[in-house]
Amino acid sequence: MDTKRLETIGNKKLTRRDALKLAGVGGLGLLVGAGGMGALMQPKPSAANLAGSAESNSADGIVPFYGKHQAGIITPMQDFICMGAFDLTATSLDDVRKLFQSWTEASARLTAGKSVGDESGHSLLPPVDTGESMGLGAMRMTITFGLGPSFFDERFGLASKRPAPLVDLPHFNSDDIRKEWTGGDVVVQVCANDPQVAFHALRNLARIGRGKAVLRWVQDGFQRTSAADPKGSTPRNLLGFKDGTANPNVSDEKTADEIVWAQSSDDPAWMAGGSYMVMRRIRMRIEVWDRSTLADQESTFGRHRESGAPLGKTDEFDDLELDRKDSKGKPVIPATSHVALAHMDGKVKILRRGYSYSSGMDLKTGQLDAGLLFVCFNRDPRKQFIPMQQKLAAADQLNEYISHVGSGIFACLPGASEGGYIGDTLF
């Protein structure tokens, strides 16, 4: 456990014991953050997100759609993601409003394990729901909506409403961004403990959007399933290393408010309770990585591969203690290792919520097109994601093995109350 990290959370000194109390019923597992929780031992998310109906902790349960915040942000991670970005073809704000009203209604049903709408009963009409999730459960599905910078162009008269934190992402060193994996007026993140359930939701939302929105890109992702890891250990990325160990403990409301949620004191007010998502499609150079030595790999991450412990330590949750030196006076954890750079002196944190992806072969290179669908949430990307990524892009040893090929930044709207709709604070 990284006591030093916890001490800085919420600008309040926390002892290790406080940290454990704070974790509550979830036990130590909770401290792992969203990335480290298996669905079978998932804690209840922040009470603020639980308005509406009762939360189920089982792998096939229901995560309430309505609440102060959108679900799928501080919600403990599900096993699968199906993420899509849409370009709007609607030409009026009124049509956009109707689209979000329809999407809200459909999402509330889908996340409750229902079909997207009641069937008409007329066999001479297309079915209301495409049917492939019939008989399957809710599978802890969450559906999360965000608006990209392009949403705030001249089309809908909302240019003046564009949130200042929703900047265009700068070019980072070592970026190799492809248009086909980038941007979008609207992002829809669907996460669930079943890939067919998640695909079904995105597909039906696309169908509802016909005439108003077209899909721009779609990316599926996975973690190990809950069944493969019932203890809910920190998942491993496709480089074989545990990923998510240092995620902040957002089950603590104060931490979540500081790191994740836009506040009413922030500008704009209509984003209060929302959050900013950054998506990066990070291709891993699997074949190159697989030829590097274990020492190189561990030096690159700054952690031991098997245990996930910081270099020179034995437990995954041991403190990093970046100032440790070896007998020759060199840092035990190299300053250009991923973990040392991402630590940002403990002052800058983001909530990571990424998934591995495997998309067959890259026909151009004849290598695997696999890697990380990096997703993170932060209260202000100008102060969190961007400076962190600038530091990583400049010096991270990991850059030798990865390539950012897709990118997106989205203002994830506040949650909606029953009767309201996602976006109602803006539209």
Added chain:
Amino acid sequence: MDTKRLETIGNKKLTRRDALKLAGVGGLGLLVGAGGMGALMQPKPSAANLAGSAESNSADGIVPFYGKHQAGIITPMQDFICMGAFDLTATSLDDVRKLFQSWTEASARLTAGKSVGDESGHSLLPPVDTGESMGLGAMRMTITFGLGPSFFDERFGLASKRPAPLVDLPHFNSDDIRKEWTGGDVVVQVCANDPQVAFHALRNLARIGRGKAVLRWVQDGFQRTSAADPKGSTPRNLLGFKDGTANPNVSDEKTADEIVWAQSSDDPAWMAGGSYMVMRRIRMRIEVWDRSTLADQESTFGRHRESGAPLGKTDEFDDLELDRKDSKGKPVIPATSHVALAHMDGKVKILRRGYSYSSGMDLKTGQLDAGLLFVCFNRDPRKQFIPMQQKLAAADQLNEYISHVGSGIFACLPGASEGGYIGDTLF
């Protein structure tokens, strides 16, 4: 239950009661065949495949690798597939033999939930195993190897050994085959109840093959997870219809011998206990399908969408009774429906073992690249898959909504005994 179909199995009359007895401990579920079984209620496969160690029926259990037959053929379907085809760069039969020996050894370890090999302990060497499945279980993984027609060209001196049933597939009406999804000297089918475990296996086999084999294509696929459907109903394809209802009951050895396994009386003898796989990457025109009426959809399949029952009937396993006519004298199940054509008068059967796939967007068309990774096994494709597909390609109403974009035919070798290796009857 399709009594008519069962009656023809094994050239022996079977009553409905016989069929139920034959299903044994698996109950009715068994009769659904490979396509309809959830891992949580999976029956033991044929005893012939169980040489070696004890079979576990749990979703995370071990399916023995060694046996008379390769696992992954009549094995009840797992939730995920990761399939790859390799082109051999090896230039001698001796190198091919060594490759299959290494692959066999690695596969036996991987399917037992172990790493691909013992780590050397030297941090200045690359790790033996890529590590991303550390701590995860065996997850019922199976790894199945097959040889394509191109394997039997002049390179390895085995042209005279090419099995007669391993024909080049003919061009079928409505084929739209793309080179990048077609062929390969060797196919490796990895199936498991976890996508990360499956990916890990294919990746490590590719790594072992370095210098001898390069990946040609890779396709992932999924079904609903066992957790989403603990009752193990017949899975639905991405068109929303149940898929696999009419699969033969290959837990019956006689049926499996007749439909799936090459026999010692067949030519060549070294394939006895093996089977022929046909792979078709079938793109679904999701957006077009979703605009068709329920009546059109049901007429296309010849079954009701919700229940899976033959048109005009109420239970999924009711007899098709293709000779039924409506009040106007027209067949209740159209002669050009998928089910009517695939029925082949009950005389020709294949074992289907397909998975849904979702591979993002097709950049050329802006539509979803999703569909069915069709996989089937048969004893002689000349008598089974090919005539069936010719009939379907010529007249199936479903052709309006699908497109075959990838294709492969492979001789899946007999199983290996411990101490032997996959391919040892040939090499």
